[in-house]
Amino acid sequence: MAWHARISASSMKRVLKCPGSVALIEAMPKHLRRPSGEAARLGTAAHGLGEYCLRQGLETSRDLIGGFVGLCEQEDAVVHLPGEGEDGQAVGYKWVYPIDEDMCAAVDVYLRVVAEEAAKLSAPELLIEKRFDLNWLRPDLGGTSDCNIYEFLGTLVVIDYKHGQGVAVDVTDNEQMLTYGLGSAQEFDWLFDRLILIIVQPRCPHLEGGVRRWETTRERLKEFEQQVAVGYDTVMEAGNDLAEIESEFGAGVIPEWWAEKYLQPGEHCTFCDRNGPLCPKMTQRIQELAKADFADVMEDDEVLAAQLPEKVEDLQNEIVATQIAQVLDWVPALDRFIKAAKSLAFQHAAAGHKVPGHKLVEGRSVRKLVVPEATVVEKVTALGIAKDRLYEPQKLKSPAQLEKIGPAVKKLVNGVAGEDGTWAVEPLAMKGKGSISLVPDSNPKPAITLDPNADFAGIEEDDEDGS
Numbered sequence: 001m002a003w004h005a006r007i008s009a010s011s012m013k014r015v016l017k018c019p020g021s022v023a024l025i026e027a028m029p030k031h032l033r034r035p036s037g038e039a040a041r042l043g044t045a046a047h048g049l050g051e052y053c054l055r056q057g058l059e060t061s062r063d064l065i066g067g068f069v070g071l072c073e074q075e076d077a078v079v080h081l082p083g084e085g086e087d088g089q090a091v092g093y094k095w096v097y098p099i100d101e102d103m104c105a106a107v108d109v110y111l112r113v114v115a116e117e118a119a120k121l122s123a124p125e126l127l128i129e130k131r132f133d134l135n136w137l138r139p140d141l142g143g144t145s146d147c148n149i150y151e152f153l154g155t156l157v158v159i160d161y162k163h164g165q166g167v168a169v170d171v172t173d174n175e176q177m178l179t180y181g182l183g184s185a186q187e188f189d190w191l192f193d194r195l196i197l198i199i200v201q202p203r204c205p206h207l208e209g210g211v212r213r214w215e216t217t218r219e220r221l222k223e224f225e226q227q228v229a230v231g232y233d234t235v236m237e238a239g240n241d242l243a244e245i246e247s248e249f250g251a252g253v254i255p256e257w258w259a260e261k262y263l264q265p266g267e268h269c270t271f272c273d274r275n276g277p278l279c280p281k282m283t284q285r286i287q288e289l290a291k292a293d294f295a296d297v298m299e300d301d302e303v304l305a306a307q308l309p310e311k312v313e314d315l316q317n318e319i320v321a322t323q324i325a326q327v328l329d330w331v332p333a334l335d336r337f338i339k340a341a342k343s344l345a346f347q348h349a350a351a352g353h354k355v356p357g358h359k360l361v362e363g364r365s366v367r368k369l370v371v372p373e374a375t376v377v378e379k380v381t382a383l384g385i386a387k388d389r390l391y392e393p394q395k396l397k398s399p400a401q402l403e404k405i406g407p408a409v410k411k412l413v414n415g416v417a418g419e420d421g422t423w424a425v426e427p428l429a430m431k432g433k434g435s436i437s438l439v440p441d442s443n444p445k446p447a448i449t450l451d452p453n454a455d456f457a458g459i460e461e462d463d464e465d466g467s
Contacts, residue, residue, distance in 0.1 A: 009143025009179035020262025031351035043163035045069035045097035048077025121151035132183025145180040165203035276340025359447035363434035399429035
């Protein structure tokens, strides 16, 4: 049976540039797959708000401020109007995001762009959150486009909203957008003359602004169709080759020839689940960077000296600056690699697997108030302590700072244990659990074991691209 994998529009850039990544990701243990981060879920909520407004024919989302968007376990978004639910919470939602000024300001840019583009066309047809199946080209290809506007025999507009503010996305020759264009073109039998692709990303700075558009032709889209077909076939070839290798040598074996043929590191690695030490090509690249000799910039002393000032101190400054600049060029790749390594190691250890030479430990915890601020103020002022002594400017003092007010306050903060083991005086502050981190075995802290099913934050993820 041939190997197969689902390929979405959002991954098309990586798929075409690094076809082997699809098979590598499919082969990953499930506990190491990258979960949706907070930024991605917020983006999903904002998309849900935008979709709701478009379907309801609303020109602005601001009338919904005070409502919220609920996400279930599968991260489907449901918009709730102001006044629905108790305190913005709804039973059955795993995540709840308030519809606030910040979300509405960004979503309204998207709504305005859709309205303006539709107004330019004659009898426009809107497709909102349209699911496209590209099985007519190759199996297991598809995606969901945010908004498409079609004018019969005229213009096809593809609009993609991105709520993310971490990575600015270019629109020119954007593979994800062109994939949406393919799906929409097939939907309308290719009966259009102009193709306009628009990315709306109002929260992320870009030289071209928060709304970026690129016009292309049906001919360019036909060229991209062939690129996708060839890329898909290469992905399948890579997957089948890797399956044969695993059947002969076992899972996890990745020969150098396979990596050289099917893997290509680049900026598309940023959002790849296999990014970091689990990718042999990326690991090789980082090793090459790490082994680089800073003195290489001095290979041709005569040429370099001729280009630099005669003064020794100026020459030294130029050399140092050149070396620093060379290292700075490596920083993004090195940072991503190190962060990915830490995240993968933590996930692996948290799932109950041993990471050689490392262990999970519990970090230092600090005391936090376990009662409302008003309760602290009431109990301490009852001792005759002035209320202003409990506060730093605009802020209640920490438990350690409260203790320094006097012995009586210290007893309130720490509590007094009764003879029967219960509290004679309930404490105002108690220590919680420290954060969990992965450290070398040489660390003196005792090792701990986590429940693989427990909910923990782990290493923070990079901001997503706002899809």
